[in-house]
Amino acid sequence: MPLAVDVHRRSRERHRDQLGRSRGEVTTPALLLDLPVAQRNIRTMAEKFRELPAELRPHIKVHKCPQLAQMQIEAGAVGVACATAWETLVMSDAGVEDVLLANEVTDPDKVEALCRAAREHRITVAVDDLRNVDALDAAAKRAGSRLEVLIELDVGMGRCGVRTKEDALVIAERVEGRENLSFRGMQGYEGHCMLEPDRDVRLAETHRANEKLVGAVDYLAQHGYPSADVSAGGTGTYFITGANPRITEVQAGSYVLMDCFHGNLVPGGFEIAMTVLATVISRQGNTLVLDAGRKAVGIDFVTPPLLAYPAGEVRYYAEEHCLVDFSGPPPLDLGDRAELIAGYGPTTVNLHDVFYVLEDDVVVDVWPVIPRGPGRP
Ligand SMILES: Cc1ncc(COP(=O)(O)O)c(C=O)c1O
Numbered sequence: 001m002p003l004a005v006d007v008h009r010r011s012r013e014r015h016r017d018q019l020g021r022s023r024g025e026v027t028t029p030a031l032l033l034d035l036p037v038a039q040r041n042i043r044t045m046a047e048k049f050r051e052l053p054a055e056l057r058p059h060i061k062v063h064k065c066p067q068l069a070q071m072q073i074e075a076g077a078v079g080v081a082c083a084t085a086w087e088t089l090v091m092s093d094a095g096v097e098d099v100l101l102a103n104e105v106t107d108p109d110k111v112e113a114l115c116r117a118a119r120e121h122r123i124t125v126a127v128d129d130l131r132n133v134d135a136l137d138a139a140a141k142r143a144g145s146r147l148e149v150l151i152e153l154d155v156g157m158g159r160c161g162v163r164t165k166e167d168a169l170v171i172a173e174r175v176e177g178r179e180n181l182s183f184r185g186m187q188g189y190e191g192h193c194m195l196e197p198d199r200d201v202r203l204a205e206t207h208r209a210n211e212k213l214v215g216a217v218d219y220l221a222q223h224g225y226p227s228a229d230v231s232a233g234g235t236g237t238y239f240i241t242g243a244n245p246r247i248t249e250v251q252a253g254s255y256v257l258m259d260c261f262h263g264n265l266v267p268g269g270f271e272i273a274m275t276v277l278a279t280v281i282s283r284q285g286n287t288l289v290l291d292a293g294r295k296a297v298g299i300d301f302v303t304p305p306l307l308a309y310p311a312g313e314v315r316y317y318a319e320e321h322c323l324v325d326f327s328g329p330p331p332l333d334l335g336d337r338a339e340l341i342a343g344y345g346p347t348t349v350n351l352h353d354v355f356y357v358l359e360d361d362v363v364v365d366v367w368p369v370i371p372r373g374p375g376r377p
Contacts, residue, residue: 004066004094004370011354011368023277023361024337029296030277031348032339033355033367037273038068038256044270045238045255046075052242052250057081057100057231059253062346064369065355066094068256081231081251085110086371092121100150100231101125102187102251104160106132108139115143124148126187128162133174133181140180148184149175150231153216155188155209165216172225185227186220188213189251194236197264206240214246236265259345260306274355275308275339276348278322280332288312288330290322290338297322297340298347305348308339 012019018026026032049056058072061083069080069091079098082088088101104126105111117123118140127133127149140147151168154161162168168186175183190209196202210232217227233241233250242250254262257274278292294317297305305322307314312324322340324330332338342348349355349369357365 002093002095003090004368007368007370008067008366011366015354015356015366018356018363018366021363023358023363026277026356026363028277028279028337029292031352031355031369032275032277033257033357034273034275035357035359035364037271039071041256041258041270041273042071042075045252046077048239049076049242049250052239053245054233054242054247055249056238056242057249057251058256059083059102059234059251060091061087062253063257063349063355064090064371065349065367066090066096066370067367069094069096072256078249081253084371084374085114086376088123088125089113089117090370092117092123098122099124100251102150102189102231104128104132104152106135108135111135111139112143115139115145115147118145118147119143122148124150124184126150126152126160127171127175128152128160130171130174133171133178137178137181146180146182148182150185150187150229151175151183151220153186153188153213155190155212155232156193156205157189157191159191161188165219168216169220169223169225172220172223176225183225183227185229185231185248186213186217187231188216189232189234190237190241191234194234194265196236202236202265203240206237210241210244210247214244217246235262235270239266254345257345257349259342259348260304261344263341272308272341274345274348275341276305278338278340280330280334280336280338281321283330283332283334286326286328286330287315288324288326288332288338290324290340291320292322292340293318293320295319296348296351298342298344298349298351305343306341308341314340 059081081102152161235254278290282289
């Protein structure tokens with residue numbers, strides 16, 4: 001039985017007391033997924049990609065949820081992108097046929113696990129170092145499998161990725177000589193552009209990043225290494241990167257759940273499908289204290305979380321407390337519920353075991369978040 005099926009069954013069993021409860025009755029803090037909203041976001045993005053030359057390869061580090069990944073595939077995504085080896089194993093095992101680990105992996109246990117999985121699944125991994133190429137090839141040989149690789153180019157973010165097209169060529173030449181690896185193309189994620197709130201500046205920076213990537217793709221092609229796939233982009237740049245006819249796929253992920261950070265980047269495009277439900281545990285003057293702090297809501301990114309309703313200003317997050325100030329007496333009292341919109345969705349999801357899945361504001365299912373944390377599933 002696939003791990004995702006087994007964990008889903010056990011999650012439903014463990015949280016069965018929550019099934020059938022209304023939105024405001026779930027035990028807090030709780031990660032709520034409004035399924036019709038997520039479905040609308042998936043449909044909206046799928047429709048946008050029907051108009052764009054690129055394909056959509058959603059990044060699933062956002063939700064770590066095989067059920068959501070399946071919905072994205074059914075809506076037309078070509079596969080998924082992952083951030084970790086463990087996510088890659090979960091998604092492959094759950095039946096996603098084309099999984100990209102859009103990241104470098106060097107830990108020997110993870111490399112071995114990936115290569116074992118590649119016996120049965122189509123797995124592609126990003127590389128930016130000759131030693132890593134050799135290690136992946138050797139591990140794939142031992143496992144009797146074959147990995148596909150995308151050479152990652154740094155297009156301005158300064159994270160992973162070779163810095164120049166000449167360095168990319170050296171890697172392509174090394175991959176070419178390896179029996180258990182095959183060269184699939186290039187990746188150039190313009191993460192630095194996602195941080196740019198000004199749309200015009202973001203447009204210009206994204207064009208520059210895309211140009212650098214396409215320039216390297218052309219350079220490799222001129223030297224005998226044509227790219228079948230060129231992968232880039234995220235929710236903040238999908239409409240720019242996805243419109244570039246030379247980029248074959250976009251790794252947007254956050255559009256499905258949304259959060260404050262991405263809401264500012266693509267206003268109006270997608271709705272908030274995920275919130276954290278909290279309970280008022282103290283009411284002091286014009287301040288409410290909720291039972292959802294840093295251990296329930298990711299606050300580690302640029303944009304702080306917001307109260308979905310009622311209007312109040314989130315002042316501070318402690319480990320288990322969220323403090324909300326109002327201009328007058330708070331509209332909620334002890335035991336009342338409030339919902340928080342994550343500042344950044346991916347780090348919020350990672351704090352929870354499960355999504356409580358809502359339809360018409362009633363919990364209809366419990367979907368596991370796998371794998372949670374940095375760890376193995
Ligand atoms: C390599 C890579 N691709 C794509 C994304 C997707 O970004 P988003 O969730 O903003 O759509 C990320 C996010 O960090 C990423 O690191």
